Amino acid sequence: MGMAIGGKSGGPTADMNVTPMIDVLLVLIIIFMLITPLTPHGLQALVPQPPKDKTPPPENDRTVVVQVLGNGSSPSTIKINQDDVTLETLEGRLTDIFKLRAEKIMFVRADQDIPFEQVAQVIDVAHSAGVDKVGLVTKNIEAGH
Amino acid sequence: MALQVRNEGANVQSSINVTPMVDVMLVLLIIFMVVTPMLQHGHPVEMAKVDHPENMPDADKEDALLVAVQRDGKVYFGNDPVDPAALTQKVKDKLAAKAQVVFVRADKRAKYGVVADTVDNIRAAGVDQIGLLTDRKQTPGAPPR
Numbered sequence: 001m002g003m004a005i006g007g008k009s010g011g012p013t014a015d016m017n018v019t020p021m022i023d024v025l026l027v028l029i030i031i032f033m034l035i036t037p038l039t040p041h042g043l044q045a046l047v048p049q050p051p052k053d054k055t056p057p058p059e060n061d062r063t064v065v066v067q068v069l070g071n072g073s074s075p076s077t078i079k080i081n082q083d084d085v086t087l088e089t090l091e092g093r094l095t096d097i098f099k100l101r102a103e104k105i106m107f108v109r110a111d112q113d114i115p116f117e118q119v120a121q122v123i124d125v126a127h128s129a130g131v132d133k134v135g136l137v138t139k140n141i142e143a144g145h
Numbered sequence: 146m147a148l149q150v151r152n153e154g155a156n157v158q159s160s161i162n163v164t165p166m167v168d169v170m171l172v173l174l175i176i177f178m179v180v181t182p183m184l185q186h187g188h189p190v191e192m193a194k195v196d197h198p199e200n201m202p203d204a205d206k207e208d209a210l211l212v213a214v215q216r217d218g219k220v221y222f223g224n225d226p227v228d229p230a231a232l233t234q235k236v237k238d239k240l241a242a243k244a245q246v247v248f249v250r251a252d253k254r255a256k257y258g259v260v261a262d263t264v265d266n267i268r269a270a271g272v273d274q275i276g277l278l279t280d281r282k283q284t285p286g287a288p289p290r
Contacts, residue, residue, distance in 0.1 A: 022166050026173060033177075040205055041198035042248065042278040047268040072256065112258030116214075116251045117193035119260070120279050124195035136275065138265040 043123045045108075046135045050144065064097060065107045065137070066090070068122055072113030078122065087121060094129035104130055109137040187211035188221035193253035194282040201276050204248045210239055211278075212267060214251040218259045229266055236270040250278040 070076030078085050085093050098104050106126055110119045123134050135141075190213050203209055212232065213221040220227055222235050236247060247267050251260045264275055 019162070019166055023169055026169060030173060030176075040201050040248075040278055041281050042201040042204060042276045043195065043198055044246075045275045045277055047264055047273055047275055049268070049271065049273045068257075110257040110261070112256060112261075114257040115253065116255045116257050116260050117253035119257050120193040120195050120251075120253070120277060123277065124197055124279070127199075128197050136261065136264055138261045138268065140265045140268065 043120060043127060044134070045123060046133055047138065048135055048141065062101075063107065064094075064105075065109055066094075066122055066126065068108070068110040068114050068118055070111055070114055072111075072115060076111070076114055076118060087118075087125065090122065091125045091129045094126055094131060098130055103133075105133045105135065106131045107135045107137050109142075187248075187250060188213035188215070188224055190215055190250055190252040191254075192250060192278055192280045194280045196282050198279045198281055201248070201278065203246060204276060204278060208241065210236060210245065210247045212236075212247060212249050212263060214249065214255045214260050214263050216252040216254050218255065220259075220263055229262060232263065232266040233269040236267055236272065240270060240272065245272065246274045246276045247272045248276040248278050 065081055067079045068076050069079065078087060078090060080090070080093055080097070083093075094106070098106075108119065108122055108126070110122075126134050188211075204211065211223055215221070220229050220232060222232060227235060240247075247270075249260065249264060249267070251263075267275065
């Protein structure tokens with residue numbers, strides 16, 4: 001065993017010292033994480049202001065109101081105007097309705113005890129069906145204030 | 146025992162000393178744990194998850210008006226709890242332009258009635274665009290929009 005070159009004992013280690021490199025890399029990761037923060041997501045909705053000139057808007061039968069009805073505990077029902085739909089069929093129905101319309105406006109009304117998530121899903125489906133403007137119908141809007 | 150052989154060469158460690166790296170990583174972890182809640186503007190709630198939310202980079206800006214609705218119905222303006230009746234005035238004071246969007250971050254299990262009342266109060270301040278902040282549902286196959 002006279003020629004144990006670069007054996008276990010002795011001999012200069014040829015390994016690179018990676019610790020400073022790892023430090024630098026980690027700092028870079030942090031810099032990147034800071035400059036790309038999570039952009040918030042959301043759903044655009046409108047709450048129309050009352051008209052200035054107190055004249056009631058012309059009634060038309062083309063208004064689409066999607067209602068989410070229920071008491072929050074049992075499964076809620078979704079209606080487009082008077083027709084029952086489910087969350088799955090809603091998108092297809094809305095696409096059909098708005099396919100030929102120029103003004104893609106829709107209103108969403110929901111019962112008091114409905115969890116917000118269901119309303120958010122309805123609005124989301126409406127946006128994916130191509131409805132640009134989703135109006136929320138709140139108590140004051142219904143009362144015309 | 147006249148000549149004690151120095152045997153240091155026999156046990157030279159050739160493995161990396163990871164202790165400094167671990168130190169640095171732990172410090173980073175702590176920094177992140179401290180900083181991450183600070184990056185979040187407004188009162189944090191568990192947001193509803195929907196499939197195709199829009200990006201709302203404005204909600205991350207320093208002057209964004211954020212209203213949070215907690216699951217139990219408590220309303221926060223920015224980080225401060227606010228009385229629903231006083232919300233209108235507070236929003237009005239902070240509102241820079243009429244066209245400004247007010248962001249509503251509602252808990253997914255908050256009752257819609259409370260959310261609608263909050264939206265009503267914001268609307269009374271003269272706002273007609275609402276951004277309902279949501280999270281993107283993490284399902285593979287849902288195309289980003």
